[in-house]
Amino acid sequence: MTQAPSGKLRVVPLGGLGEIGLNCLVLDWNGYALAIDCGVMFPEPHMLGIDLVIPDLSYLEQFGDRFLGFVLTHGHEDHQGALPFALRTFSVPVYATPMAQGLVAERLKEHGLSAEFRVFRAGESWDLGPFSIEAIHVTHSLVDTVALAIRTPVGVVIHSGDFKFDQTPIDGKPSDLHRLAQYGELGVLLLLSDSTNAERPGHTPSERSLREPLAEIFAHTPGKVFFSTFASHIHRITQAIELSLAHGRRIAVVGRSLLNSIKIATQLRYLDCPASLLLDAKDLPSNESDRVTILTTGSQGEAMSALIRIAEGGHPQFTMGPGDAVILSSRVIPGNEKQISNLINHALRRGAEVYHSQNTPVHVSGHGSQEELKLFLRLCKPKFFVPIHGELRHLIAHRRIALELGIPPENTFLLENGKVLEIDAYGARETGRTTAGRVFVDGKGVGDVVEVVLRDRRHLSSDGLVLAVVVLDQQTGSVIAGPDLVSRGFLPEAGADLVMEQARQLVLDSLAELPLESRTDSQEVKEQVRRVLRRYFARTLDRRPVILPFVLEM
Ligand SMILES: [Zn+2]
Ligand SMILES: [Zn+2]
Numbered sequence: 001m002t003q004a005p006s007g008k009l010r011v012v013p014l015g016g017l018g019e020i021g022l023n024c025l026v027l028d029w030n031g032y033a034l035a036i037d038c039g040v041m042f043p044e045p046h047m048l049g050i051d052l053v054i055p056d057l058s059y060l061e062q063f064g065d066r067f068l069g070f071v072l073t074h075g076h077e078d079h080q081g082a083l084p085f086a087l088r089t090f091s092v093p094v095y096a097t098p099m100a101q102g103l104v105a106e107r108l109k110e111h112g113l114s115a116e117f118r119v120f121r122a123g124e125s126w127d128l129g130p131f132s133i134e135a136i137h138v139t140h141s142l143v144d145t146v147a148l149a150i151r152t153p154v155g156v157v158i159h160s161g162d163f164k165f166d167q168t169p170i171d172g173k174p175s176d177l178h179r180l181a182q183y184g185e186l187g188v189l190l191l192l193s194d195s196t197n198a199e200r201p202g203h204t205p206s207e208r209s210l211r212e213p214l215a216e217i218f219a220h221t222p223g224k225v226f227f228s229t230f231a232s233h234i235h236r237i238t239q240a241i242e243l244s245l246a247h248g249r250r251i252a253v254v255g256r257s258l259l260n261s262i263k264i265a266t267q268l269r270y271l272d273c274p275a276s277l278l279l280d281a282k283d284l285p286s287n288e289s290d291r292v293t294i295l296t297t298g299s300q301g302e303a304m305s306a307l308i309r310i311a312e313g314g315h316p317q318f319t320m321g322p323g324d325a326v327i328l329s330s331r332v333i334p335g336n337e338k339q340i341s342n343l344i345n346h347a348l349r350r351g352a353e354v355y356h357s358q359n360t361p362v363h364v365s366g367h368g369s370q371e372e373l374k375l376f377l378r379l380c381k382p383k384f385f386v387p388i389h390g391e392l393r394h395l396i397a398h399r400r401i402a403l404e405l406g407i408p409p410e411n412t413f414l415l416e417n418g419k420v421l422e423i424d425a426y427g428a429r430e431t432g433r434t435t436a437g438r439v440f441v442d443g444k445g446v447g448d449v450v451e452v453v454l455r456d457r458r459h460l461s462s463d464g465l466v467l468a469v470v471v472l473d474q475q476t477g478s479v480i481a482g483p484d485l486v487s488r489g490f491l492p493e494a495g496a497d498l499v500m501e502q503a504r505q506l507v508l509d510s511l512a513e514l515p516l517e518s519r520t521d522s523q524e525v526k527e528q529v530r531r532v533l534r535r536y537f538a539r540t541l542d543r544r545p546v547i548l549p550f551v552l553e554m
Helices: 058-066 083-089 098-110 177-186 207-220 234-246 256-267 306-312 337-349 370-380 392-404 451-463 497-513 522-541
Strands: 009-015 024-029 032-036 052-055 067-071 094-096 117-119 125-128 131-138 145-152 155-159 188-194 225-228 250-254 292-296 325-328 353-356 382-388 419-424 427-433 438-442 465-472 479-488 546-553
Touching: 009 058, 024 058, 024 145, 032 058, 058 067, 067 125, 083 098, 094 098, 098 117, 098 256, 131 177, 145 177, 155 177, 155 382, 177 188, 177 370, 188 370, 207 234, 207 325, 225 306, 234 250, 234 256, 234 292, 250 256, 292 306, 306 337, 325 337, 337 353, 370 382, 370 392, 382 392, 451 546, 465 497, 465 522, 479 497, 497 522, 522 546
Parallel strands: 032 067, 067 094, 094 117, 155 188, 188 382, 225 292, 225 325, 250 292, 325 353, 465 546
Antiparallel strands: 009 024, 009 419, 024 032, 052 438, 125 131, 131 145, 145 155, 419 427, 465 479
């Protein structure tokens, strides 16, 4: 009889559970750790002024040189975007497929960084400390996406990555169901699986299902086609290029991120785009404006994007008008509804036809729906199951699916970021919690904007600021100058004189009433100024600006 391995596997999600984005999950066998993915999240509307959100990786510090590296499932930002920050702290190798490597390298270059890459392809395996990893091809909205089968001394852990089971993918390479089934036969200890679409019944339609509706639009548009999708969606870009070719259109690519990913995919032969087809946007003659596809990003109506500027009529090169078509070939990222609607309204006002996922099938998800999640579970037949990659509602829906398929409830774990799942020869259990959370990036500052700073920003942005400056005599506490009141985002300069004059007078009166010992104490004076102004503005205007008193003593 073989002896049970002595040791513990710890599974620690640092991001991506209970949220969309920030994907990062650590596997630790007896003090040797690897991290799967290292993604970002784009700031939510209430995170004012924040450029990016990254996961708190301080948990990884304890491993020192036993932290063996980052292993990426694919090159989407929610899986690799935090690497430029993480690699400043951890100089470890990054294991990535060629497309993911290309996208990460490009991103690192923007930060003036480089990394030690170990490039792998689907079907390859390699050892990493006590782990042995195999990459298994899965279909997704990005080429070169893999699931990972990770052999550990206690058993095989399968991480699904982001996947759908597209049986008719554009590149003719379906998910490697066969390999997943083989692992299922050998025995899978733990499955960690993508929950994004766990609430959607049925199957996610194939990327190929878009061909007909898109062809229809290309065939019947007399003018320009503005085709907008995510920069890294190579399959979708392939479709736009093939349709342009079929309908005698040349293509102008607008946008740096799109040009980059087309360049990388072409080098890696994931994209076959004849150079003769591509027009440099700069060379586009104004009279040859029809029979052109303008491939661009900006499908979320982003304020700085070329597409919104074209739709608003403020782009130096391109115009939009009757006979043109705008195709928003992407999903609506929650929170962006308003600006997308704004984009659609502008395009319609110019007389263009607008096709988007709510009126025409011009987009399919890259994530599997319920039947595909069931198939993944059936193929792997895992002993333990942890839903990952989703908000709590998605994780709960996915867990419910696992239960339906007969996985015992006590073998499923609804983990949160920072929760520790421990597995040894005797079973699996949650054993506590470690540091995890969100770190805000604002300009060059990483982590210096904390929740209380954000609270101030929200307060300032909704109620404005009143600055009160008063100069006091150090001995007598009498007012030498001021109070001067300056406001921003509170009342317009003009017309506020009366309110501000009354406020000034109230502050003066109340300071005169203070006993001498309080009047010579600048802290007390500040508090008094704040109190008087707060009450006054609340009573007269029903507003609560941030009040910032400055007391100078002379
Ligand atoms: Zn993805
Ligand atoms: Zn993802």
